[in-house]
Amino acid sequence: MKTIKKAVQCEINVKKSQFICSLFPTKNKKESKEIIQKLNRQYSDATHNCTAYIVGDGEGFDDDGEPGGTxxxxxxxxxxxxxxxxxTAVVTRYFGGIKLGAGGLVRAYSKSVMEAVGEAEIVEIEEYSVYKLTFEYSDIKMVDSEVRNNHLTTIDKEYCDKVIYEVVSPDMIDIEKIFEKYxxxxxVEYKNKQFLEKI
Structure with a gap:
């Protein structure tokens, strides 16, 4: 599966109308809706803020007042x-005074997204099971050694009262089994499944 590594924005002009396409990597509908709300506020003076998203828990799109399907x-x-x-994609349009017609709108919105995708850094993503390891500071070396020797990948580290690592196994090795001797x-606690850049 593919996504974009980081947010990207691209602008095109078609018959005096300005189209600004903003693309964002997003995990779920909640994130998509937050981004769409934020851009609606940012571009509240725009004629239209049209949107589409494809995320783990669904997909959707909105014409935001443009003729249906355009x-x-x-x-x-x-x-x-x-x-x-x-x-998540948001295409902001500032109307330039010249009507584009249905076909013209379809071409303009498509082109603005294609330009943005062309500028984005595309990365492969995969779904991984994320596990949380909690241990004492004195055991850091031992845990680091097990992580390295078993080709696990640490995606997050937290240093509080205890040390917390979030790890995934690209080879689907049983992480609980590795650490059962300790x-x-x-x-060792299963946390969730996440789409991450391919390891």
């Missing part, structure tokens, strides 16, 4: 054609 659908179609997931010293 904005949201072309946007999501470009995302699908490029096989992009975990992504029972009592290292707490």
């Amino acid at each position: 904005a949201g659908k072309p946007i999501i179609n470009v995302l699908r054609k490029n096989e992009l997931h975990n992504i 029972s009592g010293k290292i707490s």
